[in-house]
Amino acid sequence: MKPYLIDTTLRDGEQAPGVVFSKKEKIKIANYLNELGVDEVEIGTPAISNDEKLIIKAIATEGFSYKTSSWCRANTTDILEASKLKTTSINISLPVSDIQIKTLEKSREWVIKELKKTTKYANNYFSHVTVGAQDSTRSDIHFLKEYIYFAQESGANRIRIADTVGISSPLEIQELFFNLTNSFPTMEFEFHGHNDLGMATANAITAYNSGAKCLSATVNGLGERAGNSVLEELVAYFIYKEKNTTYNSKIIETLCNYVAKASGLKLAVNKPLIGKKVHTHESGIHTSALLKNKKSYQFINPQDFGQEKIDFCIGKHSGKASISHFFNEKNLFLDDYKVLQILALVKEKSSTWKKPITELDLMQLYYDN
Structure with missing residues (x-):
């Protein structure tokens, strides 16, 4: 199975504390990602500002070879605004763990109700809809399956399983994806990992080997707290271990250094693949x-x-x-x-x-x- 790599540097990566990419920088990064050969780019969150909307639309209509998407809260206003930006698809998200549901002062019943409503609504405007299960790895497995069932019934094309707080290990991810892919054999699954325990990239590879076709990641692992699964490490894995040669890996040093400069976060000298002293x-x-x-x-x-x-x-x-x-x-x-x-x-x-x-x-x- 060929992996489907989704870059979310411009959305989740920019959520790293203090990081702001200008329009020029986002378009430059988008160009490098096109050269690299990723399958999809999650460009941003329309609800942030009108400027963000303009950037999303500019990249979505640039004619890059990859598909494009934006991230939205599960509400009809956000979805309607996103529909005007010409992206290929949309990502909508709701919490599925009790701790996050209760933090919002909501209930599981509310989550399912909003899931059905917004997924069906999104299908009126987009030919492809990804539904995110936020904090999947801390959720009750029975409720997670109920959530996936109703997402599928409401027209979701892909389910994003998110290790939102980076709490999982590879063996836990393997067990989870074996369970979900066996229960929903026709559903396309994506893994979205965070690196709080230093296992985001390993978890992503394990998810892929356990049935998740789609993996989202960021350049340099940029993102909230300890960051996300690392895009360039996934590319290297698929080149060396899976013999996948569809990526233009020679652009990686240029891409990583540009993102480091634009984000203001320096790269460690022993950073895998491109650190100054790693070879x-x-x-x-x-x-x-x-x-x-x-x-x-x-x-x-x-x-x-x-x-x-x-x-x-x-x-x-x-x-x-x-x-x-x-x-x-x-x-x-x-x-x-x-x-x-x-x-x-x-x-x-x-x-x-x-x-x-x-x-x-x-x-x-x-x-x-």
Whole structure:
């Protein structure tokens, strides 16, 4: 089954505290997502403002190859406003956990009543309607199934199962989706995960392997609290593990860095796939092996994601191979004695300085000794 990837950076990603994308930035991100090859983009929430509506309509009518959607509260006013924005589909959402229903001072009966009314109403304006089950992973399974049943009966094309507070583990997600897909074999399911326990991407992959065709995610995992399932990590998984080559992964570094800059949230140097040091090795054992076979300690090819080749860091943990390699690249061929002499100095200096040795430092050690 080919995955259906839905990017929600422009909607859920922008809900990260303090993040605001301008119209220009949203359109630029939308362009990069088109280059990447996602299947759908959830552009925004019309109820936020008139400016938000204009941005949603501008992206929806740009002619990108992906489908488009907007997110709405389950009320007819929001749905009517969304219908004017030319998106392919709409996402409407209601809470299904007792804790969230009671927080709204509502009842399960109210949820079902509103679900039926708004889903049927949305079908008057959209050919595709996704119904979100907010806080699915904390809901009573029997009520969740009742909710899905009435959503389907009312014309929903897809059900979004949301781990709204990021409380689930992969085994729990597997059990949930096996249960739901067996109970509703003709329904298309989507998983929407949050990363509060650091498992959002793993949960998304587990959901896919347990019957969820659709996965929503954000660039850099941007989103509320600890963020969402990470779009670029899902792409990498499907490329390397599922051999899906429909994505233009070389755009990922450009996309991720642009979103980081636009959001004002810096990327960690060890961020998977594109962190500045994630393809850099210092350990002597690793560098020696990598010089013989790049796949020995790194199966990911940095160039697949728009980065340069594997790099070596010279420091406390380095070995002879990395020292020899460095100088060979400079057309300086050292004997074992000289290599060991410089290596000893490298270990001493980097331990004292508590940082790697720079190229300039290495050349200085060479000329001084």
